[in-house]
Amino acid sequence: MVKAKVIRKEWCPILAPKIFQNTVLGETYVYEPEQMIGKSIIQNLMNLTNDVKRQNINVKFKVANVQNGKAFADVIGYYMAQSSIRRLIRRNIEKINMSFLCKTSDNKNLQIKPLLIARSATTGSVATKMRKNAQDFIVKYINSVSYDNLVNDMITHKLQAFLKKDLNKIHPLRICEIRSMEIVDLEKKKEAQNQAKAAKKEKHAKKAESKAAEKKESKAKEEKSEVKENKETVKESKDTQKTEAKDTAEKEQKSEQSS
DSSP: OOOOOOOOOEEEEEEOOGGGTTOEEEEEEESSGGGGTTOEEEEEHHHHHOOGGGTTEEEEEEEEEEETTEEEEEEEEEEEOHHHHHHHOOTTSOEEEOOEEEEOTTOOEEEEEEEEEESSOOOHHHHHHHHHHHHHHHHHHHHTSOHHHHHHHHHTTHHHHHHHHHHTTTSOEEEEEEEEEEEOOHHHHHHHHHHHHHHHHHHHHHHHHHHHHHHHHHHHHHHHHHHHHHHHHHHHHHHHHHHHHHHHHHHHHHHHHHO
């Protein structure tokens, strides 16, 4: 009798792309290596570059393919740690946050969120000009490079250095960073926005219905109260008439008796 083959789980490594020399990001415990496709993992940039200055950056990877039992991951996100952002902020100093969509030369749709912190307080017009110039510069830069080159330029701080040099002509900057970068699916994003709009519309409709129901209930209570008051008024009027009639009858009776 042939024994059934027992399938066992195995530890399979997840490797970073070539930009990080295919460094092992971690391992996952699966029955088949193909099950790793689509799995994501976040690593600190300091561990990948051995540069202590980059410990405030986290990079997100996603497994794209599997070869010979090894999973190869691509970079799908670049994020500054929130704790490091809080440490950079100072009182009475202009902080400029932005968020916009752009596309690389190889048609990767990205959402970019730069962070600009000036060396001193600025006027509203200067901040507006810096925001516009920063967006124009980044969009033009990203349109001219491939996604892999963009990731490399962000990790080596090349993009941030060029952006800072350009914006320093308007107002001196203390910090010029990319707070967040991630690949976005525009169709899913649009669908999510439509769902959010629909949910908001439904919420407003329910709120309007609730207000209408409350108004109707309040009006019904007022009408009921009015009817009750009218009944009480009629009853008081009848009681008064009865009392007056009784008093008149008693007076007439006494008058007849005295005569």
